[in-house]
Amino acid sequence: MKEKNFYTLGIETSCDETAAAILRGDRELLSNIVYSQAEIHKKYGGVVPEVASRDHLRKIQFVINEALTEAGVHLPELDLIGVTQGPGLVGCLLVGLSTAKGISFGLEKPLIGVNHLEGHLFAHYIESGLEAPPPFVALIVSGGHTSLVHVREWGHYEVIGETRDDAAGEAFDKVGKLIGLGYPAGIEVDRLSKQGNRSAIAFPRPMLDEPGFDFSFAGLKTAILYHMREHPETSQADLAASFQEAVVDVLVEKTLRAADDLKIGRIVVVGGVAANSRLRERFQSSDSGVGVDVHFPSLNLCTDNAAMIAAVAHFHYASNPAHVLNGLQDLSPSSSLRL
Ligand code: KG4
Ligand code: ZN
Numbered sequence: 072m073k074e075k076n077f078y079t080l081g082i083e084t085s086c087d088e089t090a091a092a093i094l095r096g097d098r099e100l101l102s103n104i105v106y107s108q109a110e111i112h113k114k115y116g117g118v119v120p121e122v123a124s125r126d127h128l129r130k131i132q133f134v135i136n137e138a139l140t141e142a143g144v145h146l147p148e149l150d151l152i153g154v155t156q157g158p159g160l161v162g163c164l165l166v167g168l169s170t171a172k173g174i175s176f177g178l179e180k181p182l183i184g185v186n187h188l189e190g191h192l193f194a195h196y197i198e199s200g201l202e203a204p205p206p207f208v209a210l211i212v213s214g215g216h217t218s219l220v221h222v223r224e225w226g227h228y229e230v231i232g233e234t235r236d237d238a239a240g241e242a243f244d245k246v247g248k249l250i251g252l253g254y255p256a257g258i259e260v261d262r263l264s265k266q267g268n269r270s271a272i273a274f275p276r277p278m279l280d281e282p283g284f285d286f287s288f289a290g291l292k293t294a295i296l297y298h299m300r301e302h303p304e305t306s307q308a309d310l311a312a313s314f315q316e317a318v319v320d321v322l323v324e325k326t327l328r329a330a331d332d333l334k335i336g337r338i339v340v341v342g343g344v345a346a347n348s349r350l351r352e353r354f355q356s357s358d359s360g361v362g363v364d365v366h367f368p369s370l371n372l373c374t375d376n377a378a379m380i381a382a383v384a385h386f387h388y389a390s391n392p393a394h395v396l397n398g399l400q401d402l403s404p405s406s407s408l409r410l
Contacts, residue, residue, distance in 0.1 A: 081381025084167030085159025090377035093142035101142035124162030153384020156184030157408030164404035176398025194368035213342035214240035232284025242288035267312030
């Protein structure tokens with residue numbers, strides 16, 4: 072493979088971001104365009120799948136064109152197309168998949184369906200270079216998932232813990248909504264927490280004292296609801312900060328425990344919630360404390376993007392040609408694809 076000028080187009084439409092990116096070689100990012108539908112879903116207080124898929128259809132071509140233009144790459148120069156196959160909203164995934172199939176068919180270029188969760192892991196791959204390779208323990212914390220993964224090497228993953236109910240991002244969004252913040256509430260909770268007292272309310276730390284690496288966040292939401300009923304005078308900022316501290320405590324503690332158990336000295340935190348400033352601060356301060364080195368992708372690679380999708384596609388293309396399809400082959404959306 073002529074690494075230098077090998078161009079991969081990544082396409083991501085699994086939820087409410089329409090995204091396209093161009094990668095040169097295995098991880099040189101030439102463009103990374105993300106169009107967020109957040110404004111559209113704001114008035115509904117969450118993502119409406121039907122509305123999301125229609126808007127993907129409206130935007131996808133513009134987003135791809137912008138990615139090509141910014142990269143200075145012409146459509147026929149593409150060598151590979153990678154597209155999110157799942158997990159995600161089926162109608163949304165279909166838009167990305169159909170577009171990718173059309174491009175692959177028209178250009179007669181290979182196509183690879185990508186697992187969105189492996190995508191989040193590859194945000195680290197893009198940025199780490201040779202500096203922080205596997206093995207490591209990955210904490211994937213997004214709107215739809217919370218998993219602890221033993222990454223033995225790129226392409227080989229063992230999920231060692233998962234949430235039993237709500238994902239961490241989902242908890243941020245639901246609690247944010249409960250205390251009166253707009254959608255998407257995760258980032259608002261993060262902002263507001265800076266003005267609050269994180270020890271104001273001692274919310275539970277769910278599953279922290281139980282063995283294993285599973286999580287549960289649904290009960291925390293109920294605890295906050297009860298607290299608000301009993302103490303309506305509590306400020307939004309104190310609620311936000313105390314809730315955030317409870318989630319961060321559990322995530323940090325369980326991840327450090329997993330690294331210790333597996334005798335692995337490196338932790339990588341990815342997914343939308345990895346953008347949380349308190350989570351970053353707490354992990355980074357644990358860094359020196361217990362001798363583990365902790366990595367986070369840059370903020371724009373934590374939340375959904377297509378650069379990570381392109382990187383996974385390139386990796387599988389280079390390491391296992393059996394993954395490669397063409398635009399005529401079956402590539403269906405899989406809403407509950409697992410790592
Ligand atoms: O990875 P992502 O962009 O999409 C999914 O694959 O789900 O993650 C989105 C999630 C949302 O729940 C959002 O509220 C949360 O990440 N999020 C945050 C922050 N930024 C995004 N949660 C807490 N603090 C943040 N700064
Ligand atoms: Zn995601």
